[in-house]
Amino acid sequence: MVIGIDGPELRAFTQAAAQALDQKPAQTMLTSGIHAAYQEGEARLAAIEGVEPVAHGLDATGPTQACAALFVTDAAVFLKKPELEDEVFGPASTIVRCKDERELLAVAEHFAGQLTATIAMDRDDVQLAKKLVPILERKAGRLLVNGFPTGVEVCHAMVHGGPFPATADSRVTSVGSTSIDRFLRPVCYQDFPAELLPQALADDNPLGLWRRRDGQIVNA
Known part of the structure; x- marks a missing residue:
């Protein structure tokens, strides 16, 4: 999910992302079951009233290949449609346009547990970020600034978990030195x-x- 305040910057981002995805080759998924679940999830997103498909990757050329997909909706729709929060495991994203800062914070509060949350910002966004961080701390196990939540490094500081439904127990992580707590019984x-x-x-x-x-x- 990509959430931002509507305006020229978000619309430029949407256009650039759509252009990039339109030329993106389909990629092979791990199993046929994962591929089928992705196709079903993408179809569910496209069928939700108020959700607009804006980009689709190049057609698949082999079995179990997933085509990238990008959708756009408004915060008002997102807040009324809980099915928009269902995970679609694969190369699909939904951009949620918010009218203003207040609506952005409302969307952040609305989210269930997540593995990660990223703040894309510059110095002018510090005050808004200060309002977002206390919300995101309760929603996700790993917070990033201007980065992508890939490359889960196995180190003492890493947390790969989060509040339910991201993981069953947000007190432990599946990656990092404290992950041993997840697999031991005292x-x-x-x-x-x-x-x-x-x-x-x-x-x-x-x-x-x-x-x-x-x-x-x-x-x-």
């Missing part, structure tokens, strides 16, 4: 004799692990 061993403890908890630490003892990080 077990407490209380009053265990030493011979019954797992190696990772043995008093002499045979595995040489960094561990927390009485709140302190130690490796002995």
